[in-house]
Structure formats: C-alpha cells, structure tokens
Amino acid sequence: MLQSLAIKNFALIEDIKLDFSEGFTIITGETGSGKSILLDALSLVLGKRADLSSLRNREEKCVIEAEFSLGNYPLASFFAEEELDYDDTTIIRREILPSGKSRAFINDSPVTLEVLSQLGKSLIDIHSQHDTQQLSEEEFQFFLIDSLAGNTSLLEEYQETLKLYRKENKKLKELLDFQKNTQKEHDYNTFVLEELQEAHLEEGMQEELEEYYKQASNSESIRDNLSESARLLSEEETGIMTQMRELSSLFSRLSPYSETYNDLYERLDSCYIELDDISREIYDLADNIEFDPKQLVRVQKKLQKIYDLQKKHKVSTVKELMDIEEEYAQKVTQMENIEGDILLQEKVVANHLKELNSLAQKLHTTREKVVPTLTKSLQSTLKDLGMPNAQFQISLIPTEEYLSLGNDHLSFLFSANKGGNFGLLKKTASGGELSRIMLTIKHLLATKIALPTIIFDEIDTGVSGEIAHKMGEIMKQMSQNRQVFAISHLPQVASKGDAHIRIYKTDIAGRTTTQFQVLSYEERIEEIAQMLGGKNITESAREHAKQLLSKN
Template identity: 30%
Template sequence: MLLNLHVKNLALIEEVDVDFEKGLIVLTGETGAGKSLILGSVNIALGNKASKDMIRKGTDYSLVELTFSVSETCAKQLKKYDIYMEEDNIITVTRKISEGRSISKINGETVNIKTLKNVMSLLIDIHGQHDHQSLLYTKNHLDILDKFAKDSILELKEKIKEEYSKYTKLIKKLEEFNIDEGQKAREIEFAEYEVNEIESANLKPEEDVQVEEEFKKLSNSKEIVSALSEIYNALSYETAGGLGDIINKAVMDINSIKGMDEKISQFQTELYDIDNLCRELTSQIYDYNSGMDFNPEYVREVEERLDVINHLKLKYGNSIEEILRYKEEKEEYLEKLNNMTDEMESVKNQISELEGTLNNLCTKLSEQRKKAAKELEVLVKQALVDLNFIAVEFEIQITRKESIGENGFDNVEFMISTNPGESVKPLVKVASGGELSRIMLAIKSILATEDDIDTLIFDEIDTGISGQTAMKVAEKMAKISRNHQVICISHLSQIAAMADSHYLIKKTADENSTTTSIKKLTRQQSIEELVRINGGSGITEAGLIHATEMKDMADRTKSNLF
C-alpha cells in the first residue's frame, strides 16, 4: 500500500508531501490544475522516461519519493531482487532527475532502471487515460487471459518458451544446410585448397619472426662485413698503429717499470684487463666475419620463404598462430560439409521431435486457456452488468494459429454484444470509447482479485460516461477498494462522492511563478468540491444540499455493498 508521496521541483510542483490511507482515494481539481502531474510523478518513480524539461524552472533537479507498506508475500518476492524490508515491511523508492542523468534508490541503495521497474511492478499498477485503447489490439487479449489464468498455465508457458527456443535454434541451423550440391562441391573444393596451401607451407610457431630477422641480416651482410673489417683493422695487433699494437707496446712499457712503485702494479693490472678485452673483441669480430660467407643461393631461399609466409599472412591472418587457427576452422568446416547430409538428417529428426513436444504442450496450454476463458467470460459479463451494461454478452474466442510461437498456438479475441438480439462481434469493431473504458475497468477489477498488487491507480477511467453509468463505475471502484488501495483521478462527482479519502489538486499563480499543490479535504470541503464538479457557479445552499445528499447516498451504498 502506498503510504506517502513526496514530490519536489517537478514542473509546476514546488514541493508536495501527502499521506495516503486504505480504501478509495479520489483526486479531483480544475482542468489544468496538475492532476496529470501527480500521475506523471508516480510514472517517473516506476522507471519511465523522464525529460529534463520536467525539472522546475530555477532548480537543478526533480525528486519523486514513494513510501510503501508491503505484505509478507510481496516482501518474499522482492528478495529475489536483493531488496530487503526495513522495519514494519516499509520500502522507500526514490528517483532523482537532474541535467543529463537520473539516480534511482530503493531503501537508500542505488539500483538500475531494470530493477526499479521489476520492483515497482510488484507494488503498483497504473491504468492511464488511454490504456483502455490497448483492448483495440487483439494481441493484448491473450495477455489478459494469461494474467487471469496465472498459476494454472505458468509452468506450461515456461516449458513452451524453453522448448521453442531450442526449436528456433534448430531451424536456424537447418537453414545453414540449405545449399545445393553444386555450391556444396565448390565450397568443399575451395576449403580443401586453402587447407592444402597452409599445410604445404609446413609452418612452425614464430617462424615468421625468425625468418624476418635472418633475411634482414643477410640483406645487409655486405655492409656488416665491410664495417666490421674496418673495426677489426682499427683494433688489430698485427697492423702497425692499430689499437691492439699500441696496447701491446704499452703493456711492454708497464712491465719494464712495474717494480719501481706499488701504484704501477695497479696500472699494470688495469692495462692487462684492457688488453684482454681488446683481444677478445677482435677475436669475436674475426669469428663473426668468417661466418658471414655471403651465399646468394641461401639469401634467395630465405627471401622465398619470407614471401610464402607473408603471402599466407595476407590471406589468412596476421601471425603464424592466426594462420594455423584459420586452417583448423576450415578443417572443421570441411568435416561439416562432408558430413552435412547425416547432420542435416539428425537436425530434421530433432526438429520433428520438438514439433511433437511443442504441439502436445501447446495443446495442454490451449485446454487450460479455454477452461480459464469460460471462467473469465462469466466474471467479465457480471462485472459489465455491474457497470450498467444492461443487456450484454461477452465471449472469448480462442482459435489456432497456423504456426507455434513462444506463447503457444492460440489466437485470443474478445467478442461482445451490447444490444439485445445482436450476436457477439469482435470487441474492436463495436465498442465505443466509453464502453472500452468500462470494459477495461471490469477486467481490471477481476484481475485485481487474482494478483498481490496492493495499490491500483486509475487516471480518468470515467471518461465518456455520466449519470447512472457513472454511479455504477463508482460502486465498482468502491468494491475493488475493499481489498486494494485504489487511487483514482476523476472529474465525476459520483466517483468523488464515493471516496474514502478525497484530495483536491489546485493550481495557484502569482507574478513570479505557478504552483500545483494537493490537499486532503474534510467531509465538508469534499461536499463543497462536489458542488464545483457538478457545475455550480458558486457555493449555494441548493448546491450544498444536493452534494450532501450525494455524499450521504454514497456512504449508504458503500455500507450496503459490504
């Protein structure tokens, strides 16, 4: 049950904080006073899209906060979304809208929009001004019937959905086999060519890197040999004036004076190290150059190998690993093509088996729907009579579609006759706007007894009705409110008179701003609001007498109803 609505900085609303109680709650007000804003604020809390234009001028955010008291059953359902109750099973839902972003919280914990919508679907059900028009689409008739059938078909629907998912995957797989023999032969020939081309290359892991390094070395071998020869000559011990020759002489000179001073021994040791380093370096350079025997044939072989590898890279991947992986994939594809006939037969058999399973499941589902439809027909007809349909017939026609879907194979359509002697016809062809509104109310009143949602909101469901019919609608709303909290935005005095709690939505303006407010009315204030709704130009004694009689009659009606 909705305990409190707190709205701040939303369009014309500066700040509204209102407490709600059980029973039938009616909100009334002048046209344009902001009744739709109240419903809009609840829709924002439900997770619906909120425009930044709704932020009140002069502020940088809008805030909507709803506080609910929930049943133990609902509390258990909320746990699957990791929502746990505060003390006394209280849950607070907050949504803050600012420039370019929105933040949703439940009991102070931030949640995403999907979780917000899932949670709110368990707490509140809103019927907007034009929702009755959904009855014009027959696909919605199936949803309504299934909501009524609920637990009796839930397991079947889940099983059908699961099996249908398998079925569609197999159908898609079968379509992949849909190639003629000529195309299949071409596919095999091309795949074999690609596999053989890669196999014949006899590639080794990381070979491309090694070959590229070898080719780079060989391509520059002349320049390398020439440069290293110059370095070798510069370091040589055999060439007069070479660094080695100079170091050798220095060693001989240091040896001739080594005993003359202890410090010279240190110089001798360091000079020996330099001599050894120079001899080792010249030896390594000599060995490297000796091994650089330039062989044009070997260079050509390395170049050709590199060309093969690069050619395969262009066709099959950027590395040896990718090329080999491509080869594996092609080999698997070849195996699939070669075994296609057998595999296709296997898939066909699986499809046939699933079709049989689905057909059996859908038949059972259809039987359950037909059983539920008979019950729903009786209840809807009675509810329509309660809503002042004098001579009404209502039937639910269930026919079989040509194909099976995830919801089975049933096509459901509501049929109605509102005039004596006329046969039932599709609801979409015969019902007027006002009749659609009452039919939807009848359906809502029935579904309300089948679910655990405590709070129902109706936005001007009384559109297009008046007089005795309006009184019947008011009675129906009162009946629903015995087991559910019903919040109704209305412009009819018959419904307002039936309210257990009556709130006035009012718009005030000054030079600087316009503000919408909401106020709970006392019994006397409610009677005065009834006078206004009835079209009085002012509060007159006659108007007050009539409004008081309406209120008293509504109280008696509610007393008799229960």
C-alpha cells in the same frame, strides 16, 4: 502499496509530501488543477524519461521520492538478480538536475531507467482513458484469458520450450545450409584428397626415388665408368694395383735402413690394402649394374606425380604435401559427418516440437474452458454498468505456427447493440464503453491475480447516475484486496473512497502552485456537494453529499 510520495520542484509543485492509506483513495479537483502533474510525477518514479521542462525552478534540482511497502509482492528475487538491497519498505527516488541529467535510485542504490521501469510495472498500474487501446491488443487479450485460466506457470513452461525449440531449430537450419552451400566444395575437397592419397606419400620418398631414377637412367655410363675404373686398378702390367705392389716392395727393402723409410712403407702398405678393398667393391658394383626398365618407368611416373602435386599446391617437399593431405582429410571427414549431425539434430528438434505441441494443446484446452465464463462475467457486469446488450464473441483457433503466446489465433469481437454486427473492440466500442469494459476486466483480473496498486485516471468519463455508482462500487470492491486510486469528477464515485485528496491551484508570492489537501469528513461533504451543484453550494447539495457518503 504506495505509502507516501514527496515531490519537490516539479511543474507547478514546489514542495509537498503525501501519505497514503490502504483501500480506496479518491483524488478530485477542477480541470487544470494539477491532477495530471501527480500522475506525471509518479510516472517518473516508475521509469519514464524526464526533461528540463519538468523543473519548476530550473536552477534547482527536482526530486521525486516514493515509498512502497513490498510485503505482499514477490519481488525479493528481482532485487537479488539486480544486486539491490531488499527491504519490505523500499524507497524509489528520481532526480532531475538543472543540467538536464536524470538519476534514479532504489534504496539509495543507483539504477538504470530500464531496471526502474521493470520494478515499476510490478508496483503501480496507471490506467488512463487512452490506455483502453490495450483492449484491442492480442497480447492483453491473451493475458486476460490466461490469468483467469491460471495459465501463468504453463505459459512460462511453453515459452521456455519455445525458446529451446527455436534455438535447436536454428542449429538444424545452419547445418542444412552448411551442407547445401558446401556440397560443391566438398566434391572438390574429396577429389583433391583422393589425388593426394593415390600418391601414397611418405617422408623421404622423393629423395629415394630421385636417386634411383638418376642411377637407372644413367646405368650404361655408370657401368662403363666402373669397368674402366676396375681395369685401371687391376690391369696385369700397368694397373694401379700392380704398380702399387711394386712400390710397396721397394720400400719394404728400404725400411730396415731408416725409421722414415719404414713409416713410408707402412703407409704405402695401408694404401695398398685400402685400394685393394676399393677395387673389389668396384668389381662388385660393376657386376651388379642391372636396372629394370619397367621399374624405371614406374619411378619416373611416381616422381612426375609428386612434381605435379607440388606445382599444383605451390610447395616444394613431400612433407608439405602430406600436411595438405591431412588438412583436406579433415574437411572431407567433417562434411561426411554432417549427415549424422543433421540426423541427431533433427531428433532433438522433433522432441522439442513434440513437447511444444503438447504444451500448446494444454494452453488451448484451458483457455477454451474459461472463455464461456469470461464472456458471461463480462456481459453480466457490463449490464450493471448500463450496457445491457453488450455481447462478446471470443474464439480460439489452433494454427501450425508457434508464437510466444501459443499456437492459438484469438478472435475477440464485440457488439454493443442487440442484433448488431460483431467487430473489433477499437472499431465497435465508444470511448465510454471501452472505459467500462476495461474496468470490468480489471475487476475480473483482481479476483484471480495479485494486481499492483491501481490508479484509475477518469475511467468514469462519459457516465453518470446509477452507472457511476456501479463503477464506484466495482472500484471499492477491488480495493478490499489492494490499494486503489481513482481520479474522478463524479460525486457518486468520490463518495466511495476510504480517503479523499483534493488537488487545487493557488497563487503564492505571485506564482501559481499546485496544492494537495487530505479531506476530513466535513470537507468531503463540501467537496462532493460542489461536485454535485457547482461553486454555489446549496443545503440540498450538502444533504445529497451526506447521503452519498452515508451509503459507504
């Protein structure tokens, strides 16, 4: 509940502090006295944006501070999530500096307006005449039905499942889009991969093939040269081997005469032995020069395939081609695996959809059960509020579309007159009727959920007499389990309050200032009497005021 409100240098308020009690508090005052200023100040505490026009004295800062008792609010988790110090007695402060900057604090910790606004929604519900447009909003209508049906946990479970379903369905669509958009690319990748695989690439193969090709394509020349080399080496009279033997023989005869000759002899003998070995190898090579023409053609084709691939992929080695082959293999494998990925993802989506449909059906069933009770309660209460012929047609039609509030299409129609046509609330109900409908709905909600502190801003506009009395009774009943404020011009409503605050304007030192006065019993008699009969209060007005107060 709101325990106190301190306002300094705001609009027509210089410096005031108000303490509030539990139950039903009435706020009255003449038109233009400053009741809207009080609501504007509270709105700033609840996260509304501010500007310099709010400052009474533009050379000083404006400070608005509200103290709340949070014992009955489940807000500890909110404070933990926002890393704020939690206390059953929490102070919210807004400051507007002369520079135009605004600051917000919760228990002296600076916070953003977004955080302040989130907390504010759980603390105070300000309802003005213009807020009746909520009645025509489908989200509010669902909130009403689900609150009465006790669907809070079920709706949260549905929304969490919907979030998962949308997330997984998005993944599925991405996979399908990828498959569709890359099919042509996949066909090309497969073609390139098969082309590379057909080459049976191995490291070092190009060098081996090129060497074989050079020898095979020049086999006749190689054979001729080897044969001529063999002839030069081993010709019987003039061959190198014959002359080498003679030379070695000469130095063998000289070797006994000198160590130098002996060294030369040994070197010549070694050369002879090496030359003899070379000669034998040349003979062997010459005898084995035979190349298969068909093999040569195969090697030629294989080499040409390698050269063509290197040119196509702009590389110069087989190793680079093998790297490209691996790259295309991964692309093809990824694309081929996508079929399995899609099947798995379709199963995931189907499971979420099945669960989502089950939860949506449960929501529909619980909503349908509560609609007759809701309709009856609305019509019964509105009858007491001077709308005896008010009727509602509320229907829920399941659709195939899953939205944040279920898969129901909600039709919430109203008729104010007997035999009249049903239509949308905003088109068929007057402002006064909408106010009474909203009050009735708030009263119904108060019996089912823990509403925050409620402020009704002239919700009783356009009514009088017994209807005003009934509206006051409803707000009085609501205040038994929560704090309720009512800004009112009606004495029937004002008399219902447990506490009464009068707002008025006065001139101090040549400046108009808004003042607040908590009224005593006697002062309430005078205030209500004035509301009944005007400024010239008569004794009969006072007696009437006493009678109104005595009934409460």
